[in-house]
Amino acid sequence: MIKLNVCPSTLAQGFDSYSPIALKMLFDGKKVSPFLPFPSPSAEQIEAKEALQNIGRISLSGVQPKFSMLIGEDLRLYYARANEQGTYILKPRPNAYHLFHKDFCAANEHLTMQIAAQVYRLETAPNGLCFFKNDEAAYITRRFDVRSDGGKYQQEDFASLLGYTRTNGGSDFKYCNGSYEECAEVIHKHVKAAPVSLLNFFRLIVFNFITLNNDAHLKNFSLINIRNEYRLAPGYDLINTSLHLTLPRIFALDKGLFKEGMSFSDIHSVQRKDFEEFGKRINLPEKLIERELNRFAGEYPLTKELIESSFLSQDLKRQYELSMNYRRKLLAK
Structure with a gap:
């Protein structure tokens, strides 16, 4: 044991x-x-x-x-x-x-x-x-969708909310359809307290970027109905995919951040300005966007402590830390 x-x-x-x-x-x-x-x-x-x-x-x-x-x-x-x-x-x-x-x-x-x-x-x-x-x-x-009485909260992932299925969207429907900007529009449409959920969504997108999670597809975000009000579900399925894939991407969604899409060259040169633009498009105040990007670009001793205490191998700990540090610096001013 x-x-x-x-x-x-x-x-x-x-x-x-x-x-x-x-x-x-x-x-x-x-x-x-x-x-x-x-x-x-x-x-x-x-x-x-x-x-x-x-x-x-x-x-x-x-x-x-x-x-x-x-x-x-x-x-x-x-x-x-x-x-x-x-x-x-x-x-x-x-x-x-x-x-x-x-x-x-x-x-x-x-x-x-x-x-x-x-x-x-x-x-x-x-x-x-x-x-x-x-x-x-x-x-x-x-499971956050199971109530204490054994019942379940209604939960809808963003593929369903945007109307994409394997039938109408292809075998890769959760990757090749929609953008994170369109996901934010879903939040605007269905969430009464939209500003709170939009900020949390923005944070998740930025976090996925700095931790190299390129599997944040449409089914890995959800709205959950608690007490007859929808809100963004807690984060789940967060993972640094660069440790396991031969050809890692920047974003899981082919369109990336914006509804008109991002070109291949755009995706491979993602910087702070792209997230600033994304934040503006989803109606976050500029000062809030700046504060959040500064926070994610910052260096925190606790991150290193958690990596060192984790159950990864020594080589993967090093790879995790180096890759995350590189992505953080792309968000710096």
């Missing part, structure tokens, strides 16, 4: 399990173990297959398998069965042939989400890592 010396959620030093803060955020204070009592789905073992045989439908988004999870009476996570409403999503190691460093996808997503929450104070889904019996790491996140 893997031995821990940092919290596998907050990455705070000196913990051999989830810290009290992590337990409160992720599990309502329940002392849930980060160690799963079964091997990973990728393990060629009878025990792994038996653990999976009674679960409900497994969803597969792109190359990332996702499992619905619940907390058992023994305070261990288990796969939700067909008739159970899961309250957590588990993302184990992907198996796609074209990904580099697949063993560290979970650690990468976890680190990126923690930087978003702790350094930049973005609203994100509570998350952490847990470990299969064969020590393989998996990413776990609490």
Whole structure:
């Protein structure tokens, strides 16, 4: 069994399990173990297959398998069965042939989400890592669309809100249609407190840029209906894709920031002025845009601390830090 010396959620030093803060955020204070009592789905073992045989439908988004999870009476996570409403999503190691460093996808997503929450104070889904019996790491996140009474909040991703499906938009509909400016128009249309959600959306777009997340497609942003009012859902699926892809892009959406699109040369020379223009187009005040871009361009010791405490390999930690520093400097005045 893997031995821990940092919290596998907050990455705070000196913990051999989830810290009290992590337990409160992720599990309502329940002392849930980060160690799963079964091997990973990728393990060629009878025990792994038996653990999976009674679960409900497994969803597969792109190359990332996702499992619905619940907390058992023994305070261990288990796969939700067909008739159970899961309250957590588990993302184990992907198996796609074209990904580099697949063993560290979970650690990468976890680190990126923690930087978003702790350094930049973005609203994100509570998350952490847990470990299969064969020590393989998996990413776990609490579902924000499930109510405390077991019901679900209405949630619509931006592909649906913009009217794009595989039928009318092609196999890559979530990438090749729409722009982030058009997503902002959706927020204007459906969200009563639009200025708040627009600022949060702007922050997510800039954060994705500095952390090299080029998988921020239309289905990775959502509006959620809470108490009969729509708002931008917390950030989810944040990951530095440059660690795993051979040909990383700048933006997930082909059009990039603007509804008229951005040329190939534009996308490869993205700078502060582009985000200033984007902020103006979505009706953010100029002083607010300047403040936010200065914040994301700044250097914070906590970022380095989180990277060093993460579960990435030493080489990937270095790559993560260097790539993020390069992108931050592109936002400097």
